[in-house]
Amino acid sequence: MERKSIKSVLVLVAMEAEALPLVNILDLKEDVPPRIAPPAPAVSYTGEKFGITINVVRNGKCQLHGVDNVGTVPAAVTAYLAVHELKPDLVISVGTAGGFKARGAAIGDVFLATAFANHDRRIPIPGFDKYGVWRIDAVPAPNLREALSLKEGVVSSGNSLDYSKEDWDQLHANEAAVKEMEAAGISWVAHLHNVPFLALKSITDIVDGDRPPQEEFLENLHSAAQALQRVISPVLEFVAGKTIKEL
């Protein structure tokens, strides 16, 4: 796989407000009929750019509550169905996240993931404990990081926007620079399919700061989505046609 040049990239996004700026800047079109068959709520967009096929797939909306299907469960289901259908050479989870200022994060930064882990799966039985945390490396992309001057760090996932004391302790054990709600679930699916996986996370709120995450998140969602919009084209242009080892 690593000698093959990258000809298709699947970009997975949880929220519509994160996805649409990417769809616009990449000039993608919504797939009609849908590429991810119902009843999956996922919505996909496709186009050709930089000589490769680009798909952006978002998790769609909750039928009962009308909000975006955030969290690891919809992320993993969408990822499974999208990888199966689209057979990408590279998967990138793109979205907003909390950042740790102790690891150099500031609002608006875009981080490249070095590894993925969970901070809300505590199973204190030997074997299950490591499975719960899961921790797995991202595909190394030192040239991409340098070319785009991205910060880098561990992305830790959990299903809450806030954190409990136990989450906090595991975030630190995971050496998390970035806290979000999807990437670890997707990394499990990417590992099953043996498909290279990266993540780009734009910081909306400071986890080890003074303010409640929901306040900062809503305040900075738009500007963080714009930061992702600025970075997505250079990232895709960089990876297009390269082998995984060249990243």
Add this chain to the structure above:
Amino acid sequence: MERKSIKSVLVLVAMEAEALPLVNILDLKEDVPPRIAPPAPAVSYTGEKFGITINVVRNGKCQLHGVDNVGTVPAAVTAYLAVHELKPDLVISVGTAGGFKARGAAIGDVFLATAFANHDRRIPIPGFDKYGVWRIDAVPAPNLREALSLKEGVVSSGNSLDYSKEDWDQLHANEAAVKEMEAAGISWVAHLHNVPFLALKSITDIVDGDRPPQEEFLENLHSAAQALQRVISPVLEFVAGKTIKEL
């Protein structure tokens, strides 16, 4: 859907130790080639009994850590693929769980779910808060409950075997009688597919008791799995050929 008689039942189980006693008592055979295509780690078993088709599907083992793929992410992915492939008339999540003695639970009891909710998805933004908890009713099955003298209550799911203070508060807000790690994720998938969904949960440990859950869980896993083995045949015999409204 509700006028159709039940001709196929999909039983979803997280752990091999929970699944094999069911497979044995129902005299099912492992599907070769697998019905759930790789790279999904799920393992499926099929047979005919009580005049209907019965499939038991477990989540399979973690490639990295060798343990069963427990938690909401593998449960939802397995459920999605299994429902898509097998098109069951009824889905039942069967497994072991913690029980609240304050809601009448004792070790070895088998509970029938009345509703499903999450206790570890805190998203304090309007709309997302309700999405996070998710709460959805199980298909009503008063005749089944009475015929088998099952206890009943809300099944609340989270990705940890233990609980944080925040989990505890949400377990109480959910009025949980049963705490486990899969059913809410499956209930999301069942809702997407509009397929009737039940759960049977056998109590291995008392959540509001004095002992660490991992101790009681390991001590009582075998006897709780036996309790499920005793109840599964009468449950399937009861539902076979009935309509959903007759349950």
